[in-house]
Amino acid sequence: xxxxxxxxxxxxxxxxxxxxxxxxxxxxxxxxxxxxxxxxxxxxxxxxxxxxxxxxxxxxxxxxxxxxxxxxxxxxxxxxxxxxxxxxxxxxxxxxxxxxxxxxxxxxxxxxxxxxxxxxxxxxxxxxxxxxxxxxxxxxxxxxxxxxxxxxxxxxxxxxxxxxxxxxxxxxxxxxxxxxxxxxxxxxxxxxxxxxxxxxxxxxxxxxxxxxxxxxxxxxxxxxxxxxxxxxxxxxxxxxxxxxxxxxxxxxxxxxxxxxxxxxxxxxxxxxxxxxxxxxxxxxxxxxxxxxxxxxxxxxxxxxxxxxxxxxxxxxxxxxxxxxxxxxxxxxxxxxxxxxxxxxxxxxxxxxxx
Numbered sequence: 001x002x003x004x005x006x007x008x009x010x011x012x013x014x015x016x017x018x019x020x021x022x023x024x025x026x027x028x029x030x031x032x033x034x035x036x037x038x039x040x041x042x043x044x045x046x047x048x049x050x051x052x053x054x055x056x057x058x059x060x061x062x063x064x065x066x067x068x069x070x071x072x073x074x075x076x077x078x079x080x081x082x083x084x085x086x087x088x089x090x091x092x093x094x095x096x097x098x099x100x101x102x103x104x105x106x107x108x109x110x111x112x113x114x115x116x117x118x119x120x121x122x123x124x125x126x127x128x129x130x131x132x133x134x135x136x137x138x139x140x141x142x143x144x145x146x147x148x149x150x151x152x153x154x155x156x157x158x159x160x161x162x163x164x165x166x167x168x169x170x171x172x173x174x175x176x177x178x179x180x181x182x183x184x185x186x187x188x189x190x191x192x193x194x195x196x197x198x199x200x201x202x203x204x205x206x207x208x209x210x211x212x213x214x215x216x217x218x219x220x221x222x223x224x225x226x227x228x229x230x231x232x233x234x235x236x237x238x239x240x241x242x243x244x245x246x247x248x249x250x251x252x253x254x255x256x257x258x259x260x261x262x263x264x265x266x267x268x269x270x271x272x273x274x275x276x277x278x279x280x281x282x283x284x285x286x287x288x289x290x291x292x293x294x295x296x297x298x299x300x301x302x303x304x305x306x307x308x309x310x311x312x313x314x315x316x317x318x319x320x321x322x323x324x325x326x327x328x329x330x331x332x333x334x335x336x337x338x339x340x341x342x343x344x345x346x347x348x349x350x351x352x353x354x
Contacts, residue, residue, distance in 0.1 A: 005029075007350055008073060009343075010121070012058050012080040012114055016043040016319060016329040018311070019079045019129065022339025024048070026347055028077065032069045034058060039321035040329050046318040058113045063120055075121045076354075077346055081129035081334060082110040111149055118183070119156045124354045125346055126153075126183040129334050132164050135179055149181065158183040159190045161197045168284040169204035170338040172312045173214035176287045178334075180342070189353040200349065202341040211296050212281030214309055220298075226319050226326055227305035230292070239276055241299045246280030248273050285310040290327040304330065312337035 006029045011020050014033035024030055033044050034054040041055040052069045054061050111128065118126050128149075135146045146162070153160045160183045167176040182200045184190060193200050218224070232240065239256050243249075249257070249271040258269040278294035279285050279302075285293070288311055292301045302310075304326045308317060312335045319326040 007076040007347065008070075009077040009079060010070070010075050010123075011078070012117060013082050013110070014044055014053075015040045015081070015332045015334075017047050018313070018333030018336050019081065019127075019339045020044075020048065020051075021313075021317075021336040022334075022341070023077070023079070023343040023346075025336075025340045026343040028343060028347075031073070031075060034061065039325040040332075042320040043318065043326075043329055046320055058110065058117065061117070066117070066120060070121070075123045076350060077125045077127065078118055078121060078123040079127045079129075080114055081332075082114055111145075112152060115149070115152045115156065118153070118158065122185065124184060124186050125189070125349060126158065126181075127342065127346070128181040128183070130179055130181075132177050132179045135162075135164075153183045157185045159185075159193070161193050161200055163197060163201050165201070165338065166204075167335050167338050168208055170202065170335075170341050171205055171207070171209060172284075172335040172337045173209040173211055174285040174288055174310050174312075174335065175283075176335065184354075186354045189349060192349075192353050200345070202345040208284060210282050211279040211285040211310060214285075215296065215302075215306055218306060218309055218315065224305050224315060226308065226323075227303045228323075229303055230301045230323075232300070237299065240278075240294055240301075243276055243278040243294055245278060245296055246283065247278055249276040252276070288331050290324065290331045307331075311335050 006027050008031050009020070009023045009028040010031040012034045014020060014035050017033065020030055020033060030048060030051045032052040032054060033048065035041050035044065036055065036057045038055065041053055045053055054065070114128065137145050139145060139148065150160045160181055162179055162181045164177055164179050167174055167178070180201070182193070184193070218227070239252060242252050242256055244251055254268060259266050260269055274289070274291050276294065277286065279296040281296035288307050293307070294300070295302055295306070304319065304323060307327065307330050308319065309315070311330050311333060313330070314336070319329060321329065
């Protein structure tokens with residue numbers, strides 16, 4: 001690093017700390033984290049006990065509290081991922097309901113709260129992660145949320161650049177696509193990014209890590225936290241055994257599919273692609289959510305520890321909460337391996353253009 005003191009990073013909507021982990025691995029000084037979810041906050045503190053954590057909504061963190069925790073130091077980088085469930089295609093029914101009620105989901109305003117904190121802290125570089133569908137979603141007036149975000153950044157003197165990231169190209173054994181916004185108020189860096197937006201992001205790797213390769217590093221009887229398995233009923237186990245690699249419910253023989261009576265006739269119930277989904281051992285995992293996923297080789301669901309491995313968390317990373325909570329924390333997180341590569345690129349930008 002070209003300066004005497006380490007660069008500083010702070011985060012809002014930190015969740016269990018996946019984004020922060022990548023920056024800490026690159027020797028950034030993590031000033032504080034934030035999340036209003038108790039279980040995520042507990043997980044964060046377990047892994048970063050020395051870091052100040054604001055366990056409350058972002059809008060409730062005051063300017064005075066931020067000044068105290070930063071000790072008026074320059075925050076070089078601000079990172080965060082405002083909740084994204086309201087933007088995803090998986091939430092279409094909810095979006096329709098909101099439209100009918102002429103309401104906006106409050107979570108959509110959280111990106112604006114994030115930008116308010118950018119205005120207060122004036123970091124040189126800002127990163128904001130979200131689902132890629134954010135680029136296509138519109139508000140009730142028909143305006144793209146991505147444009148609303150860009151304009152809000154511009155009002156406070158920041159230019160914004162974005163790229164859709166496919167996590168499997170960054171040493172994460174998972175086909176997960178997210179949009180990363182990179183904003184800066186440094187003119188020299190703006191000029192560099194204007195040449196090519198890819199200048200702001202790490203290079204993709206030619207090597208793809210498969211789910212089979214990643215999961216081979218963990219044994220069933222290995223003594224690790226969060227590595228307990230769901231015990232299935234015989235009927236469920238029979239279905240699991242009949243799902244081929246990379247397959248799901250629709251690949252079951254008709255005799256094992258769910259039936260119901262419609263208009264006096266027995267019909268087979270159709271299901272979506274995440275239902276009884278088995279990973280393929282020779283491909284990266286599909287996007288990790290908090291749904292059950294079948295092991296690529298073994299006839300059982302993945303443990304939370306295995307899901308964390310597919311998310312590129314270190315084996316010994318601590319997760320707190322019940323099984324469902326831990327599953328959701330992992331699903332919400334920025335994959336640490338990508339975060340590590342992104343942090344290294346940000347370090348390069350700070351060294352050379354800020």
